[in-house]
Amino acid sequence: xxxxxxxxxxxxxxxxxxxxxxxxxxxxxxxxxxxxxxxxxxxxxxxxxxxxxxxxxxxxxxxxxxxxxxxxxxxxxxxxxxxxxxxxxxxxxxxxxxxxxxxxxxxxxxxxxxxxxxxxxxxxxxxxxxxxxxxxxxxxxxxxxxxxxxxxxxxxxxxxxxxxxxxxxxxxxxxxxxxxxxxxxxxxxxxxxxxxxxxxxxxxxxxxxxxxxxxxxxxxxxxxxxxxxxxxxxxxxxxxxxxxxxxxxxxxxxxxxxxxxxxxxxxxxxxxxxxxxxxxxxxxxxxxxxxxxxxxxxxxxxxxxxxxxxxxxxxxxxxxxxxxxxxxxxxxxxxxxxxxxxxxxxxxxxxxxxxxxxxxxxxxxxxxxxxxxxxxxxxxxxxxxxxxxxxxxxxxxxxxxxxxxxxxxxxxxxxxx
Amino acid sequence: xxxxxxxxxxxxxxxxxxxxxxxxxxxxxxxxxxxxxxxxxxxxxxxxxxxxxxxxxxxxxxxxxxxxxxxxxxxxxxxxxxxxxxxxxxxxxxxxxxxxxxxxxxxxxxxxxxxxxxxxxxxxxxxxxxxxxxxxxxxxxxxxxxxxxxxxxxxxxxxxxxxxxxxxxxxxxxxxxxxxxxxxxxxxxxxxxxxxxxxxxxxxxxxxxxxxxxxxxxxxxxxxxxxxxxxxxxxxxxxxxxxxxxxxxxxxxxxxxxxxxxxxxxxxxxxxxxxxxxxxxxxxxxxxxxxxxxxxxxxxxxxxxxxxxxxxxxxxxxxxxxxxxxxxxxxxxxxxxxxxxxxxxxxxxxxxxxxxxxxxxxxxxxxxxxxxxxxxxxxxxxxxxxxxxxxxxxxxxxxxxxxxxxxxxxxxxxxxx
Numbered sequence: 001x002x003x004x005x006x007x008x009x010x011x012x013x014x015x016x017x018x019x020x021x022x023x024x025x026x027x028x029x030x031x032x033x034x035x036x037x038x039x040x041x042x043x044x045x046x047x048x049x050x051x052x053x054x055x056x057x058x059x060x061x062x063x064x065x066x067x068x069x070x071x072x073x074x075x076x077x078x079x080x081x082x083x084x085x086x087x088x089x090x091x092x093x094x095x096x097x098x099x100x101x102x103x104x105x106x107x108x109x110x111x112x113x114x115x116x117x118x119x120x121x122x123x124x125x126x127x128x129x130x131x132x133x134x135x136x137x138x139x140x141x142x143x144x145x146x147x148x149x150x151x152x153x154x155x156x157x158x159x160x161x162x163x164x165x166x167x168x169x170x171x172x173x174x175x176x177x178x179x180x181x182x183x184x185x186x187x188x189x190x191x192x193x194x195x196x197x198x199x200x201x202x203x204x205x206x207x208x209x210x211x212x213x214x215x216x217x218x219x220x221x222x223x224x225x226x227x228x229x230x231x232x233x234x235x236x237x238x239x240x241x242x243x244x245x246x247x248x249x250x251x252x253x254x255x256x257x258x259x260x261x262x263x264x265x266x267x268x269x270x271x272x273x274x275x276x277x278x279x280x281x282x283x284x285x286x287x288x289x290x291x292x293x294x295x296x297x298x299x300x301x302x303x304x305x306x307x308x309x310x311x312x313x314x315x316x317x318x319x320x321x322x323x324x325x326x327x328x329x330x331x332x333x334x335x336x337x338x339x340x341x342x343x344x345x346x347x348x349x350x351x352x353x354x355x356x357x358x359x360x361x362x363x364x365x366x367x368x369x370x371x372x373x374x375x376x377x378x379x380x381x382x383x384x385x386x387x388x389x390x391x392x393x394x395x396x397x398x399x400x401x402x403x404x405x406x407x408x409x410x411x412x413x414x415x416x417x
Numbered sequence: 418x419x420x421x422x423x424x425x426x427x428x429x430x431x432x433x434x435x436x437x438x439x440x441x442x443x444x445x446x447x448x449x450x451x452x453x454x455x456x457x458x459x460x461x462x463x464x465x466x467x468x469x470x471x472x473x474x475x476x477x478x479x480x481x482x483x484x485x486x487x488x489x490x491x492x493x494x495x496x497x498x499x500x501x502x503x504x505x506x507x508x509x510x511x512x513x514x515x516x517x518x519x520x521x522x523x524x525x526x527x528x529x530x531x532x533x534x535x536x537x538x539x540x541x542x543x544x545x546x547x548x549x550x551x552x553x554x555x556x557x558x559x560x561x562x563x564x565x566x567x568x569x570x571x572x573x574x575x576x577x578x579x580x581x582x583x584x585x586x587x588x589x590x591x592x593x594x595x596x597x598x599x600x601x602x603x604x605x606x607x608x609x610x611x612x613x614x615x616x617x618x619x620x621x622x623x624x625x626x627x628x629x630x631x632x633x634x635x636x637x638x639x640x641x642x643x644x645x646x647x648x649x650x651x652x653x654x655x656x657x658x659x660x661x662x663x664x665x666x667x668x669x670x671x672x673x674x675x676x677x678x679x680x681x682x683x684x685x686x687x688x689x690x691x692x693x694x695x696x697x698x699x700x701x702x703x704x705x706x707x708x709x710x711x712x713x714x715x716x717x718x719x720x721x722x723x724x725x726x727x728x729x730x731x732x733x734x735x736x737x738x739x740x741x742x743x744x745x746x747x748x749x750x751x752x753x754x755x756x757x758x759x760x761x762x763x764x765x766x767x768x769x770x771x772x773x774x775x776x777x778x779x780x781x782x783x784x785x786x787x788x789x790x791x792x793x794x795x796x797x798x799x800x801x802x803x804x805x806x807x808x809x810x811x812x813x814x815x816x817x818x819x820x821x822x823x824x825x826x827x828x829x830x831x832x833x834x
Contacts, residue, residue: 013453015444016634016646022458027432035466041439041456048454055472106807183652184431189586195488195528195550205490217461218489219428220573229433284729288713291708294729298707301778301811303731309739312701312711318726333675347735361718370523389523392548394718396575 001176002035006052008068008077009155010043021066021160032169033233035182044068049080053150057084057143062172064164067155069134071114077152078119081139084150087122091115095126099133127167132156136163138171149175166384180233183240185218185248188227188261196221197228200254204247214243223399225260225267258271260410267406268297274413275306275351280379283349285309285323285339287330288357288372292402309347313339319356322346329365331356333385336375344377352377353409355401359394370397374405376412384412418593419452421477423469425485425494426572427460438483438577449586450598461485466497470567474501474560479589481581485570486551494569495536498556504539508532509552512543516550526695544584549573553580555588566592571640597650599656602665603636604645605678607824611635611643615672618645621664631660636810640816641678642684677827684823685714691830692723692768697796700766701727702740702756704747705774705789709819725764730756736773739763746782748773750802753792761794769794770826772818776811787814791822793829801829 005022011294012019022039029036038059042052049068056063075319082089096118103110117134120126127136137152149171153163189197198205198218208216211265212234214232221227230247234240252259261270275282284294294310319325325335339354352374360369370392375385385409390397422439429436439456446453455476459469466485473480485494499506513535520527534551537543544553554569568585570577606614614635615622625633631649638644647664651657669676678687680831692699701711711727714720728739735744740753740759756771770793777786787809792802807814 011445011634012440013456014447015440015442016636018437018440023429023432023435025432026430030431037460037462039430039470043454045454052455072516184433186433193525193528195531196526198489198530199528217427217491218487220434220487221434222573229428231431264502279730286708286711289712290720290724291703291711291727291729292715294703294708294731295706295712298709298731298815299812303707307707308732309735310708310727310731312708312715312727312729314715314721314727315698315713315725315764321765322726322763335797346739347732348738391523391576396548398715 001062001172001178002037002060003062003064003172005034005039005057006049006055006063006065007039007041007155008044008049008065009041010074012041012067013043021157023153024157024161025064025066025164027061028164028169029172030182030184032173034172034176036373044074044076046076046079046083049076050083053084057141057148057150060148062149062151062175064151064153064168066153066160069117069136069152069154071111071116071133075116077085078116078121078137081124081137081150081152083123085121085123085141088126089119090120090122092118092126095120095135098129098135101128105185112340118268127153127163131161131162132159134159141213149392154188164372168184180235181240182231182233182238183237183244184229184231185244186263187230187248187251187255188225188265188267189228189255189258190225190260190267190403191258194218194226197255199230202253204250204254208247214247216247222396223403223405235323248384257411257414260407267403267410268302269300271406271410271413272297272306274304274410278413280306280350281308282306283308283343285343285348285352285354286310286312287319287339287355288359289306289312289355289398289401289405290314292398293355293405296402308349311343311346331358331365331367331371331373333373333375333387336373337383337385339376339378340383341376350379351409353405355405357390357397357401359397361394372401372404376409378412378416418479418589418595419454419477420446420479420481420589421453421473422456423473423480423482424456424458424467425461425466425482425570426458427491429458430460433530438572438574441574441578442481442483442581445581445586446589447599447648448601449590450595451589451593461491461493463493463496463623465491470497470501474565474567478564479566479568481568481570481585483570483577486534486553486569486571488528488533488550492533495538495554498541498554498567498569502538502540502556502558504541506536507539508569509535509537509543509572512537512546512552515546517775520685536597544570544580548575548579549576549577549817553584555584569804578763579788585799597652598653598657599648600644600661601648602661603647603680604665604668604672605642605682605684606645606672606675607642607677607684607820608675609643611637611695614643614645614672617707618668621667621671639813640820642820654775674828674831681806681818683717683805684820684827688823688827688830689714689717689720689723695830697723697767698725699723700725700760700762700764700769702771703727703729704731704736704756704768704772705776706772706818706822707731709815710770710772710822713819725766728760728763748775748782748784748788750790750792750804753790754794754800754802757792757794757800767796768823768826772822774807774814774818776814778811789821791816791825793826795829795833
């Protein structure tokens, strides 16, 4: 079954609001084994909403319309559906009572135009409103002799999510002949470009294209790494898992330690877990990233069990005075090692990670923009250092430096006896 | 002129990535007086991409395609455009050289499939790639005897934004018959809720609704503050500015110091500028925000003139040992003041800002989740402290704490003789 999505609102086209609703709906549809192949944003214009809806119904079995159910003159979703159904809008007294009660419950006087929300196309079913004043709608439509369905839900995210779970998804599942589910498995990787991954996985991709399932896609996700996503469609979640497992195993064998996690794993969670397993604390010395590594690590609830702190030594004087780095060039492996050793000492940490580099706009110490020196100081007193060249301009260079440094720490920890 | 947007990527439909690109593009088009009436998300499927593109070209004068320009087998935007143009893809040696050079510059070996990105539809112009490996495309298409244009830009936001500003918008303006421009002026505010701002600006909004122009919109933008955007359409930018100026003046009079900046001003830029004017350096002591304040400040190029560093004292021991905070509860105004004073001393900074609080998941020192204590230590030895209650859960609480603390520092600096 195919269900496309139409998000209604001029503010979406103007970029005043990002359309997160259709993303959420798309995720929910996939989890319920329903394809969503087209998602459209259209403004508050009756003719265009109507056109978009007719087109969507020509391709899809069902359409979820999100937004345009409010009380004001530019809320036109009801009118558009009524036109496409060829059914007049009728005043629903029960819906109107509920609206009046909602206002009374909030001790607010109700503007008359709120009763526009009680208009329901003839033949449509109402999804009772429990959070906002606008009810949702379930509207059967006959297109070329085939009965399809249009759902209308409010644009307010929590109202939409409530009606989607309570009424729309159950109704879609009921109508759907296809009981299959779509299951995705995402391998999180770092250490190679998207194209490099693609080339190494070429044989796998070739086999998958022959088999037709699971499908494989690459998602370059900035400082969250590059994701390799496998998606399988099957009668049950267990069947889908059975399709995914051997492919995942094969990819892991090819990519080895480049796979740092799965699905919602993040590099910082993985690193914190490796340290937690050894009972080690972590300290940082950040220069080029200016606190971004610490900021990311402390996003993880419970990070305080492992992470003690960071010396953000942005000025060279702080590197010299606080961390004990030798006066001289501060973008070098030697400086990075001294920063790491200094952070271990100052913060009383078991392990320390240090970053120094050149984010630009100009070169520094004769090192070009993009240079990153990373050092790791370990409990046995050893310290290792690497010099890398990061891509991009200031922000991208800094973000890539964060995940690259955390990945180097991860590899150090994995390599330890 | 009408320019619609097609965002390409199955991950967008599955809700694994939210399509922020078309929102940004829509905002930019509006700012350039170009209508964008339909924005579509389509998956990595050649037939469907082609269908969506043909439909978009039937309605619009121009189409911006975002994404699907990568090197891998599921990047199909080039092929779809070539099909719609009825023009074969040709290998562009100059583009290929640039790709090779980009890899060489990063000391990385280039996978051969990267050269797929050097394929250009016959008759299309190339937008040279400066940040990523994929070039953009400007593709003239004749539809029913009318010449229209398809632009292709990468899905990586910073690459897209660069090509949009550098090539797409100028080209669109050249082609656009409509000389009118839309000018927006955004007042950046912090210190009051959206509804609170709305109430205080009620009289202004009423007058604008009567006048019809400029229009006013509120954009709650998380830790970037709440934006009040004025938009005017006029024959020339000067005419638009003349419409905006008196309204802006009136709003500033009402909101006073809640307006911290305009348009692209950020709280961190404003604070750095206030410090730069006085020739003062800044140091930080961060606990609850764990480096986020430092990370944000160092996003600003040239921050190093003012910002010396931060002691991210996540563990209480680091507060005691490094910053000299008295042993005891660490979420208090006293602890915040001692952190700020300690940071000034340790980092040799003129001014220090300190944050301590409770991000959750559980309360701390008997203080509930959401508690934020902020202190500022000033060159004259004075230190001030505030306790606030931040909204939301962990991430939101931390982000709100960042802009709130920077705003308190801004107000301290403004209040100084």
